[in-house]
Amino acid sequence: MAKNKNVFICQECGYEAPKWFGKCPGCSNWNTMVEEKKETQVMSRSTGISSNNKPESIVEIKSGEFERYNTGIEELNRVLGGGMVKGSLTLISGEPGIGKSTLLLQTANNIALNIGKVLYVSGEESGEQIKIRGDRVGNISPNLYILSETNLELIEGHIDSINPVFIIIDSIQTLxxxxxxxxxxxxxxxxxxxxxxxxxxxTKNIPLFIVAHVTKQGELAGPRVLEHMVDTVLSFEGERTQEFRILRTMKNRFGTTSEIGVFEMLQTGLKEISNPSEVFLEETNFNNEGSVVIGIMEGTRPILVEIQALVSETKSNFPRRTAVGVDTSRLSLILAVLEKKLKIPFYSSDVYVNVVGGLNIEGTYGDLGLALALISSARGNSLKINKSMIIGEIGLTGEVRPIVLCERLVNEGIKMGFENIVIPARNKDKIQVKGENIIGVSSLREAVNKVF
Structure with missing residues (x-):
């Protein structure tokens, strides 16, 4: 038996309340509570067991590799953990105009060319609009079917009639x-x-991609249960004014969440970047003050990027601290260490930090490089060692701490032609790579003495 009642539901986080609130108690957003009718099912207790499932020991359960589809885009395969798993549900989000629909159209076309029928369901664009984008991509397969529909019951009927091997829903907010x-x-x-x-x-063992909108804060719009329900959550990042796009995994039940995919937006669609280090360092001038090349790990992939710092004297009582691509709390920590241990005054200067290429640095790989870039800008001097790469974590006592997978970063630096590579001293004692261009440092002061 069903009962109907009215409840107020937050459109941002899904919080339910019996009465209206101006400010949502769940996410603290204002004016997001909307009244909706909710149907609840009153279930009677069943005395019989309707399922044939029985508890079994975990050691007796067979585990095997998941059957995957090759998307035809190696960067997307990397992020998904090796390809698209059959029967998986993937959610992809990103700001408007970032390239989500273009990426999915290229993926759909590759699968339609090599595997079978693909159904692209759009509730936001007409078939003619999608065809215009497809003409830019080129080589469109006749197995790619476009459907402009928002009624889910009608969509399911078309799925049964076409029997596709892959489905795209663009977007879930229109259904x-x-x-x-x-x-x-x-x-x-x-x-x-x-x-x-x-x-x-x-039930049909079909991989399905869902496009979701984002809020002004860059978070997924709608209830959080949406993220818990799907198997994989992808985030497409980047600035519309820049050509590079980063595809990042936020959740993946079939692989790691630390891999990223790098793309370049062109007029003909998205082009995958197989060697991001070469692209990010393409226009780097190694003799500029405040500019340092650092090495970071994104999953299993070593990436070299340029980090720039600008320290400018100010008369304001509250100096600015602006960081793009770097965590501001990490920047504040490094500034505090530099002031305490090296007596470099930043309290009367504005500090600006930028990671070239639009990449967001996570972790502590770039601590030492960021510190040296700040010192370089504050002193007005570039590094005295030619074409150098800096790797290392800085502790609160001013020591340079070792990092994981340092050898892979060193090999990437050598491959990219760097003449000097500064790493933590404890990493230098353990790695197999040897040479005069590998410089080990144990403290921040020692690093400053060797590079300036």
């Missing part, structure tokens, strides 16, 4: 179920439509 009275994009519609799409994907 609706006629049995749900709330508007498309509401929490109730998103939740129910996601449940139906998961059922279709799992």
């Amino acid at each position: 609706f179920k006629p049995s749900i009275t709330s508007a498309p994009g509401s929490v109730a519609q998103v939740r129910e439509c996601s449940n139906e799409l998961m059922r279709i994907s799992k």
Whole structure:
């Protein structure tokens, strides 16, 4: 038996309340509570067991490799963990105009050319608009089917008639179920439509990609249950004014979450970048003050990027601290260490930090390089060692701490032609790579003495 009642649901986080609140108690956003009708099922307790599933020991359960599709885009395969798993549900998000639809159209076309029929369902664009984008990509397969529809029941009927091997839904906020009275994009519609799409994907063993909108803060719009429900969550990052795009994994049940894919946006679509280090360092001038090349690890891939710092004297009582691509709390920590241990005054200067290419640095690989870039700008001198790469973590006592996978970064630096590579001393004692161009440092002061 079903009962209907009205509840207020936050359209940002899905928080439910029996009355209206101006400020959501769940996510603290204002004016996001909307009244919706909610149907609850009153279930009677069953005395019998309707399922044939029985508990079994974990050692008796057979495990094997997942059957995957090759997307035809190696950078996407890397992020997904080796390819697209059959029967998986993947959520991809990103800011408007970043290239989500272009990436999915190229993926759909590759699978249609090599595997079988693909259904691209769009609730935001007409078939003619998608065809224009397809003409730019070129070599469109006749097995790629376009459907402009938002009614989920009709979409499921077309899926049964076409029997595709891959489905794309663009976007989940435009779909609706006629049995749900709330508007498309509401929490109730998103939740129910996601449940139906998961059922279709799992029962028919079809990989399915869902496009989701993002909020002004860059987070996924809609209830958090959407992220918990899917198998993989991808985030497409980058600035629309820049040509590089970063595809990052936020959740992956079939692989690691530390891999990234790098793309370049061209007029003909997205071009994958197989060697990001070469692209990020393409226009680097190694003699500029405040400029240092650092090495970081993104999953199993070593990447070299240029980090730039500008220290400018100010008369303001509250100096600015601006960082693009670097965590501001990490920047504040390094500035505090430099002031305490090396007596370099930053309290009367504005500090600006930028990672060239739009990459966001995570972890502590770039600490030493960032510190030396700040010192270089503050002193007005470039590094005295030619074409150098800096790797290392800085501790609160001023020591340079070792990092993991240092040897892979050193090999990448040698391959890219760097003449001097500064690494933590404890890493130098352990790595197999030897040479005069490998400089080991144990403290921040020692690093400054060797590079300036």
